[in-house]
Amino acid sequence: MSATQTPLVELTNISIAFGGIRAVDDASVDLHRGEVMALLGHNGAGKSTLIKILSGAYKRDAGEIRVDGKPVAINNPRDAKHYGIETIYQTLALADNVDAAANLFLGRERLTPWGTLDDVAMEAEARKVMGRLNPRFERFKDPVKALSGGQRQSVAIARAILFNARILIMDEPTAALGPQETAQVADLVKQLKSEGIGIFLISHDIHDVFDLADRVCVMKNGQVVGTASTDDVTKDEVLGMIILGKCPAGATPGPGALSAVA
Amino acid sequence: MSEATSAASADRARTTEAGPVAGFLKATELDTRMLGMIGALVLIWVGFHFLSGGLFLTPRNLWNLSVQSSSIAVMATGMVLVIVTRNIDLSVGSILGFVGMVMGVVQAELLPQSLDFGNPWIWVIALAVGIGVGALIGGLQGFVIAYLGVPAFIVTLGGLLVWRGAAWWVTSGRTVAPMDATFRLMGGGPAGSIGATWSWIIGLAGCVALMLVLVNGRIQRKRFAFPLRPVWAEIFLGAVGAALILGAVWVVNSYPWPIGIVRRHFEGQGLPVPEDVFIAHGIAIPVLIALGAGVVMTFVATRTRFGRYVFAIGGNPEAAELAGINTRWVVMKIFMLMGALAAIGSAISTARLNAATNAQGTLDELLVIAAAVIGGTSLAGGAGTVAGAMLGAVLMQSLQSGMVLLGVDTPLQNIVVGLVLVVAVWLDTLYRRRVQ
Numbered sequence: 001m002s003a004t005q006t007p008l009v010e011l012t013n014i015s016i017a018f019g020g021i022r023a024v025d026d027a028s029v030d031l032h033r034g035e036v037m038a039l040l041g042h043n044g045a046g047k048s049t050l051i052k053i054l055s056g057a058y059k060r061d062a063g064e065i066r067v068d069g070k071p072v073a074i075n076n077p078r079d080a081k082h083y084g085i086e087t088i089y090q091t092l093a094l095a096d097n098v099d100a101a102a103n104l105f106l107g108r109e110r111l112t113p114w115g116t117l118d119d120v121a122m123e124a125e126a127r128k129v130m131g132r133l134n135p136r137f138e139r140f141k142d143p144v145k146a147l148s149g150g151q152r153q154s155v156a157i158a159r160a161i162l163f164n165a166r167i168l169i170m171d172e173p174t175a176a177l178g179p180q181e182t183a184q185v186a187d188l189v190k191q192l193k194s195e196g197i198g199i200f201l202i203s204h205d206i207h208d209v210f211d212l213a214d215r216v217c218v219m220k221n222g223q224v225v226g227t228a229s230t231d232d233v234t235k236d237e238v239l240g241m242i243i244l245g246k247c248p249a250g251a252t253p254g255p256g257a258l259s260a261v262a
Numbered sequence: 263m264s265e266a267t268s269a270a271s272a273d274r275a276r277t278t279e280a281g282p283v284a285g286f287l288k289a290t291e292l293d294t295r296m297l298g299m300i301g302a303l304v305l306i307w308v309g310f311h312f313l314s315g316g317l318f319l320t321p322r323n324l325w326n327l328s329v330q331s332s333s334i335a336v337m338a339t340g341m342v343l344v345i346v347t348r349n350i351d352l353s354v355g356s357i358l359g360f361v362g363m364v365m366g367v368v369q370a371e372l373l374p375q376s377l378d379f380g381n382p383w384i385w386v387i388a389l390a391v392g393i394g395v396g397a398l399i400g401g402l403q404g405f406v407i408a409y410l411g412v413p414a415f416i417v418t419l420g421g422l423l424v425w426r427g428a429a430w431w432v433t434s435g436r437t438v439a440p441m442d443a444t445f446r447l448m449g450g451g452p453a454g455s456i457g458a459t460w461s462w463i464i465g466l467a468g469c470v471a472l473m474l475v476l477v478n479g480r481i482q483r484k485r486f487a488f489p490l491r492p493v494w495a496e497i498f499l500g501a502v503g504a505a506l507i508l509g510a511v512w513v514v515n516s517y518p519w520p521i522g523i524v525r526r527h528f529e530g531q532g533l534p535v536p537e538d539v540f541i542a543h544g545i546a547i548p549v550l551i552a553l554g555a556g557v558v559m560t561f562v563a564t565r566t567r568f569g570r571y572v573f574a575i576g577g578n579p580e581a582a583e584l585a586g587i588n589t590r591w592v593v594m595k596i597f598m599l600m601g602a603l604a605a606i607g608s609a610i611s612t613a614r615l616n617a618a619t620n621a622q623g624t625l626d627e628l629l630v631i632a633a634a635v636i637g638g639t640s641l642a643g644g645a646g647t648v649a650g651a652m653l654g655a656v657l658m659q660s661l662q663s664g665m666v667l668l669g670v671d672t673p674l675q676n677i678v679v680g681l682v683l684v685v686a687v688w689l690d691t692l693y694r695r696r697v698q
Contacts, residue, residue: 057584078586093584097577097644098570106574107586109567116565120482141488 006069008033008198009085009167014053014063023049025222026063026255031167031198036189038213038230039202040242046222047202048090051169054200055087056080067167078107084166088173090202092156096145100137101126103144104159129158133188149176157185161192168192169200174208186212206242210235220245223256289495295638295693296650302686303657310664317667321517325543327656327663328514329450329614332548333358333607334626335655338633339559340603342651343569343596345634346576348643349407349414351600353421354630357399358608358623359429365392365609366438366618369445385445392605399425400601404594422627429620439617449614450546452519461544465511469504476500515542548610552652555606560648572596576644632679633658636686640694 007030016024024046031037039047052058054065056077065072067083074080080087094103101123110118110125123140130137134154144152153176160168170189174182189199189212203209210216210230218225218241225241232250240246247257287294311318337354344351369388377384403421407414440446447454456464476496483490491499519527519541528535563569571592575582583589607626612618637654639646661682665675 055584076586077584078588081586087584089584091580093578093581095574095577095581095585095644098573102570102574106570106582109570111567116561117567117570120486123486 010066012064027224029217034196036199036213038209038216041219045219086160086165087169088160090171094144100155150181167198171202224254225256226251226253314667325517328549329546331656331659332552333610335552335652336555337607337630338651338655339648340600341630341634342646345639346646352418354604355623355626356422356425357604360425361392361396361605362608362612362618362622363429363432369442384442393602396601396605397598401598404597408590408593437619446613450548452523455543455546457544458515458542461511468507472503517543632683
């Protein structure tokens with residue numbers, strides 16, 4: 001995580017407005033290889049919107065995205081996936097009426113030499129990756145809507161890691177999970193991190209992510225309050241950033257920081 | 263190991279507890295909804311048979327029923343995909359009328375100027391032009407729906423008026439007749455049927471295909487250690503399927519050519535007319551076209567990437583978009599396909615009538631939508647089968663034919679069909695609620 005290394009991905013001066021509301025206003029954030037960056041803030045602070053720009057779901061009004069130091073054009077989810085950016089959405093974004101394997105390979109189906117769907121191969125791979133995430137998962141033939149919240153979540157996570165992601169975006173990944181499953185996700189995050197994948201972890205709850213994250217970036221009202229290494233700030237200081245927008249000494253202030261009154 | 267065994271025995275225990283019917287359904291993996299539809303169809307058939315004093319379940323009536331259902335059945339296969347993606351197409355009847363006029367003018371007025379009368383290419387060119395025009399119209403509507411964001415209901419409601427008006431414009435309302443002799447075969451009739459021998463051959467080929475599907479399914483399941491159907495269930499499915507196919511062939515082969523046509527046939531060849539000759543109709547060509555469309559569309563819906571996208575879009579349009587699917591292009595392609603299928607339906611009904619009129623296909627869109635919905639396609643999107651929609655088309659046509667046989671007045675026919683549609687969907691809603 002040396003500062004001299006080129007970041008895996010850089011978002012600089014990103015802005016987007018929806019009908020006069022500046023959902024994201026001049027936000028900049030970066031992520032290195034094997035790093036977990038927690039993106040924190042209240043509901044409606046602009047975290048999900050910022051990240052949806054990176055994943056191609058929204059088109060930015062201004063700003064630049066760089067992957068490996070090179071500017072890239074991300075205009076739709078396909079572009080993002082092309083650069084190895086995979087996303088686990090808060091809503092999971094699963095097609096409820098088809099089975100797990102169909103969801104895992106949605107948009108990237110394996111085909112037989114005759115150009116038809118190779119369901120057998122897809123299911124075999126699905127069993128492999130799901131076995132890694134959730135060994136007790138057995139319901140490969142059921143439509144996803146028949147699964148429990150935790151099982152659906154594992155399907156969404158499996159889809160993101162199936163295609164050798166380099167940059168993983170997890171939007172409230174544990175929102176639907178119980179304590180045991182949450183711990184599983186934490187283990188997974190550590191494992192992926194050790195494989196050199198960069199991870200954006202989005203949450204409105206600091207307790208979920210503080211121990212997992214290497215750095216935190218706090219947003220408020222669409223602006224970045226500040227960025228800090230988790231070694232340099234305390235949980236309470238980060239809470240102050242989230243609630244008041246007050247940037248502590250250990251953090252690098254952003255445009256959204258409360259002007260240097262404190 | 264012991265855990266697996268106990269789970270299996272628990273499974274078996276549950277099966278026996280649930281009674282023989284549930285056990286049978288579980289073993290054969292038959293869709294209960296589909297069985298219910300077949301049950302309703304049998305009920306309607308037997309009911310009409312008794313009410314009409316034995317006129318309904320005759321080879322002649324069933325053969326006619328199969329021909330009359332074909333055009334709607336072909337279009338219903340496409341409507342399934344349209345409705346699965348939470349869209350609707352109200353314009354298919356008008357597209358049918360317009361394309362019919364175009365095909366009529368091409369074969370009866372344009373082509374004879376350069377090709378000899380009865381040239382075998384005439385029907386090919388006419389049909390190709392028709393399918394091309396149908397796909398173009400569908401593509402145009404699909405473009406407005408997918409890329410300009412106008413709701414399908416509005417676009418196709420406009421299309422309903424536009425293409426009906428266009429059908430009139432082609433010849434200023436004049437009916438075009440007669441059709442090319444070869445083209446006419448697509449409409450059925452004694453000449454437009456394939457005869458007894460070929461019907462048996464196709465029936466047997468269908469049986470062989472059914473066996474291959476069952477065997478292949480079993481091999482694939484074994485490869486991945488999925489639960490297998492019991493052997494008796496596989497044999498039962500194969501036997502019932504084969505019996506149904508061969509039974510259907512037997513029925514259409516029991517319907518002889520009318521004596522007048524037999525006489526003309528032999529006289530036309532300069533042969534003496536034999537006594538007591540029995541020439542079977544066999545499977546009608548429009549029925550073959552419909553069955554072909556059903557097989558192709560089932561394949562498209564279940565085995566291709568396009569079909570997978572269609573269902574994913576129906577299940578969750580946003581998720582499909584986020585998964586990187588070009589949802590707009592998929593929707594546009596669905597409407598193009600629908601237009602092409604409406605053109606094929608148009609060829610069947612134009613050929614059957616031996617004329618193209620500007621009123622052809624009026625209200626067909628409602629029959630097609632009703633067939634798809636009765637066949638289990640959910641208007642909420644994401645669910646539906648091609649086979650179900652085709653069965654729905656047969657069911658609608660059975661009601662109509664039956665009432666004609668009984669001499670029911672046309673207004674009352676409409677009332678009954680309308681009520682049946684509403685009741686069928688209501689029952690389906692109840693069924694779905696219970697399943698969930």
